Amino acid sequence: MSFEPKILGIACNWCTYTGADLAGTTRLQYPQNLRVVRVMCSSRINPSFIFRAFQLGADGVLVGGCHPGDCHYNTGNLYARRRLAVTKKILEFSGIEPERFRVEWISASEGNRYAEVVTEFTEQVKQLGPQTKFKISR
Amino acid sequence: MASSFKQIEDKLKTEAKKLLKTGQVSVVLAYGKGYDDNHPMPYIAKLPSDADNIVFNEYCTHNLARYLVRYPKGTKIAVAVKAADSRAVIQLIQEEKVKREDLILLGLPAYGMKNSKTGEIIDSQTTCGLYNPVLYDTLLGEEVHGQPVVSPYDVLAQYEAMDKDARFEFWKKEFDKCIRCYACRKACPMCYCDPCFIDQNNPRWGEKSPQSHGNLMYHLTRFHHLAGRCIDCGECSRACPVDIPLYLFHKKVAKECEEMFGQASGMRIDDKPVLVNFRVDDSDKILE
Numbered sequence A: 001m002s003f004e005p006k007i008l009g010i011a012c013n014w015c016t017y018t019g020a021d022l023a024g025t026t027r028l029q030y031p032q033n034l035r036v037v038r039v040m041c042s043s044r045i046n047p048s049f050i051f052r053a054f055q056l057g058a059d060g061v062l063v064g065g066c067h068p069g070d071c072h073y074n075t076g077n078l079y080a081r082r083r084l085a086v087t088k089k090i091l092e093f094s095g096i097e098p099e100r101f102r103v104e105w106i107s108a109s110e111g112n113r114y115a116e117v118v119t120e121f122t123e124q125v126k127q128l129g130p131q132t133k134f135k136i137s138r
Numbered sequence B: 001m002a003s004s005f006k007q008i009e010d011k012l013k014t015e016a017k018k019l020l021k022t023g024q025v026s027v028v029l030a031y032g033k034g035y036d037d038n039h040p041m042p043y044i045a046k047l048p049s050d051a052d053n054i055v056f057n058e059y060c061t062h063n064l065a066r067y068l069v070r071y072p073k074g075t076k077i078a079v080a081v082k083a084a085d086s087r088a089v090i091q092l093i094q095e096e097k098v099k100r101e102d103l104i105l106l107g108l109p110a111y112g113m114k115n116s117k118t119g120e121i122i123d124s125q126t127t128c129g130l131y132n133p134v135l136y137d138t139l140l141g142e143e144v145h146g147q148p149v150v151s152p153y154d155v156l157a158q159y160e161a162m163d164k165d166a167r168f169e170f171w172k173k174e175f176d177k178c179i180r181c182y183a184c185r186k187a188c189p190m191c192y193c194d195p196c197f198i199d200q201n202n203p204r205w206g207e208k209s210p211q212s213h214g215n216l217m218y219h220l221t222r223f224h225h226l227a228g229r230c231i232d233c234g235e236c237s238r239a240c241p242v243d244i245p246l247y248l249f250h251k252k253v254a255k256e257c258e259e260m261f262g263q264a265s266g267m268r269i270d271d272k273p274v275l276v277n278f279r280v281d282d283s284d285k286i287l288e
């Protein structure tokens, strides 16, 4: 059986989550590997969520937020951009593949782009194979 | 010619006595005698007569900025600061933990500080490689000059060049040694949260017993919380009983922050810490 990755998606309520809804209502097809959690803003994402997700067995983490300048709270995603950039560098230096973590800006009207990003990211994580470095073995 | 440790010690004593006598400050944070000469300890002088107990020698590595946040706001404090320690003070001022006007900074220009465990000289390998305080009110001694200028990030090259799997194994081996004594957290001037995330029960961010996954969570998150704030004093690594080279990771994060956001931590009072700040024109490239 081919490897089906488990991917955690964290989407902001106002843009990416609504974009995902749009992708759904327009009946776009995309892989089902993504489990989406909705947060109110991309700056709500505590970087420990991402470390924890990898520990609990996620093979990849995809964060979606509003395009810079479009944040519902004006500046949330601008803080998130800096913070998550640091998260990525930390993941990289710790030795996990940084490609397993991605941040994308997807607006509420970009249902197509949502489907594309999910498809592409799922494919990328599939190529990398199962994530074992952080995963807690029980 | 830089001043000797003895000269600095004498000046520190005189200055501390003067400040306490005139009542300009209620405490002086300095160094005092430990169980032997190689292990001096932080010392808090409250009375003019206490000033005689102050010592300063090459093993006085502790970052005394650590103790500033313990006092109620508005307490007048004099604190002896070496180079990195003064950066810690600046960073604490930026974070509004202390006020500049409440502090009197006694600058200690010192080259040749030694690690009391190994006896090695502490330089840019394990710290920021500065020898003169960045900010001070009185400088107790001559400025240090003539040390070769080396980037504190040079030491990273060999780790950055490692293959990622090898680097993971390297860190796993190091983090697995951790006994979760939290000396790193206690020694760090920037670790003032109460409670620390790792001590919380709800949500429980990571295992609290010294197991490898809990250790990984603790350390990675701690590195993240210190991003753009760590001033590279190296105290965490010197405090660690099992010698985990925490400074390497902190340096790496500091280097990335400096490259991405163009600002080093603890250099100017008017800066804002990089992660509570943003620029509209930050590039999306930083996320790649």
Ligand code: SF4
Residues within 6 Å of the ligand: B184, B187, B188, B189, B190, B191, B226, B229, B230, B231, B232, B233, B234, B235, B236, B237, B247, B250
């Ligand atoms: S993390 Fe370590 S090097 Fe950085 S400020 Fe804290 S004690 Fe100093």
Ligand code: SF4
Residues within 6 Å of the ligand: B177, B178, B179, B180, B181, B182, B183, B184, B185, B236, B239, B240, B241, B242, B243, B244
């Ligand atoms: S000082 Fe060392 S052993 Fe203690 S908690 Fe920190 S890293 Fe672990």
